[in-house]
Amino acid sequence: MPQQKALIIGAGIAGIATAIRLAVKGYAVEVFEANSYAGGKLSEFEQQDYRFDAGPSLFTMPQYVDDLFRLAGKKPEDYFTYQKLDVVCHYFYPDGTHLKAYADEQQFAEEVKAKTGEPAIFTHKYYRNSSRIYDITNHVFLEQSLHRLQTYLSSKTLKSILRLFQIDAFRTMHQANRSFFKDKRLVQYFDRYATYNGSNPYKAPATLNVIPHLEQHFGAYFPDGGMYSITSSLVRLAQDLGVIFHYNSPVDEIVVQGKKVEGLMVKGDLHLADVVVSNMDVWFTYRKLLSGHPQLFPENILSQERSSSALIFYWGINKQFPQLDLHNIFFSANYEAEFKAIWNEKAIYHDPTVYLNISSKYQTNDAPPCCENWFTMINVPANTGQDWDTLIAEARQNIVQKLSAQLGEEIVPLIINESILDPRSIESRTSSYQGSLYGTSSNSQFAAFLRHANRSATISNLYFCGGSVHPGGGIPLALLSAKIVSEWVV
Template identity: 70%
Template structure:
């Protein structure tokens, strides 16, 4: 056990998880958060009797959350409970096709066959391939640092290296999906998983076809208290372990002396620590907190292509829609054009794919009686100085037109209240450079190796966690990031 002090910058999910792991090991831990609330992107909004989970809305691999309570000698169910979804998501196509993505693999494959004519055997074969990629990459790419020699000296790593040709890194997701499926609707269905880490299926490596395995093998879940209850339960655990949270405490500088992290400077106060962990976006960590140390900046990393961002409308809807579920996708008629607009033109396509999350389907008190809380999101480019007021106004109109057409009702007349989150406000609220949700994109076969390490190679005692560093963004990977970082420490 240690009595050293650890300073965590940022109370995002990875920062909280790192704090818990270090507290369990005996560290004195203090977390500094610029906002008045914890959670980072995993926060909530309340308006006019409606409650919205503001950020991540899909929970997979909850075992990584449970593990934190188990490490602390607690019963996870005393803090955090969740249910497995029988239907992962409803899909709506412009041609009228509708698909229910059942959690059960056989039922899902039969549903694909019913809706599109694609042989169920092709779906089963595809998901088996997805499982193979996971089994090869999991212990190497997800659960350990790629920047430490001992990772590559392990026997399971050596075995995985010999199987690397099987992870399909040298063709794109889209090309791989075209070889598995003849029906374009099914190809589009599986291309969508590139958006789970802010990438482009027409550029990202087919290795990312591992993502469907996480959803269809491990399952999708919904926390009984909504997604924000993840943050609340982990903060409660951390505080019980003695972790101190300081809110409205924007860190101004990481203090580095003779290439050793000595602590931080916050609101004119120097806080001394033995370990400093930044949960802030890696770009802002260097540019804002280490601006006095330009020689430390990894310029190639900081210049990498950023992931996509999001435009989210939080709508209180004065009606219920039985045909909708917790998760719903309304596909664009031209997926390639949509991604071209996001990545090449840095604009928003007039027919975007629309994601609608309605937590009141499973948590009725999130909306008044007879109403629903709609989290309506489209993928958009990172902020590069576009005219966002014009883009938002146009996107809102196009989204309403699309949803109204498919659902057969003028949705604009049902909106009781509205809040908006765009790339600019994502950057402001969560210190995500350019509003990119997942840090750097994964639009190359070497992306996994190019993400920033969880430990500084130039400053002793300085570490990093969160979605902008290894292994990537999203709740499960942020929790794994915390695990890797804490184990290095």
């Protein structure tokens, strides 16, 4: 019997992981990538003598990466290594409070008590609640397809379904967090986890309070070589398994005969396939690659609210700041107003929460001696036609004023080079509709059920992976989407 062929659209992290899994299953796999590089959002670039990871900067759940090497019969450490962070993030509040998020729960609870006065028992209680939500939802919402009958026939799933009333789906994250803590700074701390999937804590269900467990229990890590080493190591593994990557090769069309995939049209050539997997945003997959089949579009899914986007300034800084670490957050003084600006006004708040990532703290050659590479990001709305040039100029001024005040030194004279990534360029570079980072938002209790499935309901042998489909955005969930696809494919 001839070897079956699988074609994958997009060399984002989910596309690469899917390629690995299908190659292990015996498929001949080829990946078509529009850019000249792999990784999608998880890419890198150099700016003079500074190296930057372009996109995701927080690494959690490393076991999902290691699993791919073990699945292929390889030793993960031969390809990819990382170190656990003792302090996950440094938080700076407008009132001068500096909170260190220690990886050790007891140490963090003591830090919280010392800085906010909240008893340590409340912090432990919160994490027990977060752990319970994870235990209930993991097998149903994360590791399996919600659109497959056998998911609901397993004993683990049935046990979880019987406990769904415990996942706190009918309060918002903010409401739940206020019930655990009195101190507004700590409520703001836990509200921030909504941004991990581009959502609004004042609207998103408290079920998303599972996210702190993923970070606190499983830990946060720094990959040796930076975040891009996740991409480069998995590409190397895929190539060792015989996967072929075609760069600078945007797909023009998914070719469908009747209601079955025949292959892909790339640069005028037809590439036949038994299976096609799209790692492109599901919105563009339908609107662009399946434009000749509008009767097959899941309009109810394609019209859903998109997640938030990001505005990132990549700054080469001509100084080192010992009070900063790998991950740093500078909070807004009015969190609710910030989210109202993003979600209701589709604008950028004048006092945004600033995330500052400095990989040179761990990877010293990412910046010249006595310098730092600043990945400076704020959450912004998805692109719906705003005057971004004006918004970016205003945001830059507000950000440098905020950082200068918090750090006690004027930042602008220290910036010796700069690049900018905004929702428009995120969309053009990564085919993420409206520049949304996580596909659709999770601002309702039904969001998990409304994400696009990992298999087409109308076109045979067409599958989907990546952050715009189930189970969601971010590196861990994108990797799980690849696992779900491989289990669907026979």
